Amino acid sequence: MTGHQGIFKELADRFGDDVLAERLRLQVDYAATMSGKGRGKLHFENLGKLTTACRIGLALTGLTKRCERESLNFQIERIETTLPTLPVEFDGLRILQLSDIHIDGFVDGGTKLQESLRHLEFDLCVLTGDYRFLTYGPYEKCGEKMTALLKKIHCEMGTYAILGNHDFIEEIPYFEAAGVPVLLNESVHFSRGKHALYLAGVDDPHFYGLDDIKQALTNVPRESCIILLAHSPEIYKEASGHAVDFYLCGHTHGGQICLPGGTPIITHGACPRSMCRGPWSYREMQGYTARGTGCSGVQARLNCPPEITIHTLRNA
Secondary structure (H helix, E strand, O other): OOHHHHHHHHHHHHHOHHHHHHHHHHHHHHOOOOOOOOOOOOOHHHOHHHHHHHHHHHHHOOOHHHHHHHOOOOEEEEEEEEEOOOOHHHOOOEEEEEOOOOHHHOOOOOHHHHHHHOOOOOOEEEEEOOOOOOOOOOOHHHHHHHHHHHOOOOOOOOEEEEOOOOOOHHHHHHHHHOOOOEOOOEEEEEEEOOEEEEEEEOOOOOOOOOOOHHHHOOOOOOOOEEEEEOOOHHHHHHHHHOOOOEEEEOOOHHHOEEEOOOEEOOOOOOOOHHHOOEEEEEOOEEEEEOOOOOOOOOOOOEOOOOEEEEEEEEEO
16 A cells, blocks of 8 residues: 555544544635634635735835845754653653754755754754644655654654645655654653653644543653643643643744833734743643744734753752
8 A cells, every 4th residue: 555545544534533533624724814714713824815914014124135144043952841740760851842844945045044953952852743734735744854854863761743724645655755754643751761651642622623622641650740732832831731741832833023121012822822832831730832943924023032941850
């Protein structure tokens, strides 16, 4: 069995026939709709007129070149987070997080991003969704560019990914052929001595709404230390209810086009504004929303530079 038929059979075995069929249906409808199944109520990424207006506005104000330069001004954010349930064997664990790469949108083809990653040291890499620039149309160029990027990322514990609202499920084979598992409401664990750390990932909560934390944690023992990858912060309540310890996400781009001081004009997330950028907490759970590594809609950033994040975990 070859081609798409083989891909879909494998994904159906993992995801379930009904869920796979629903995601494919939503993918077909995506380009023509403003409302999906997920938590997001409006999907501005589908409004071509809005992005055109943004480009015209930047041009009229003379900000186009500045915003293009800022879109490549990668900031290395080093975040230290204490997790009381973290086994002492994992104290000091360094996690590289890249979110919202939108790799086929870079004005330099992604060259500076690869250079920025070259000298970083980390133990584990996680990719929290949105790998292509558009939400519709061909995905092959994105898959090829992501394959090239993934070959530049090397770490002891490997790289793991989830899907975002820009991603088609057909992108998965590109990642997994490069040795990067995509967690489809699934989990993996890492053992050191007698203890384990669990990493779970869910499908996009924002548009597709096919996230299933319960399914993702099926094989996770109670009282475990759990890191959850979700594309957006919008399922923070459900995650806390399932005793997630650390919630890593993106989606909001920190606003991407912001007022002076970094105040976002649009956060694009059905969650408290305080959860749309940087570190946050909810009850006993710690969270972090990355500003994103790339751009969508228009390849421009203003008062909101792109982010490459290194999280260092500490036990209490």
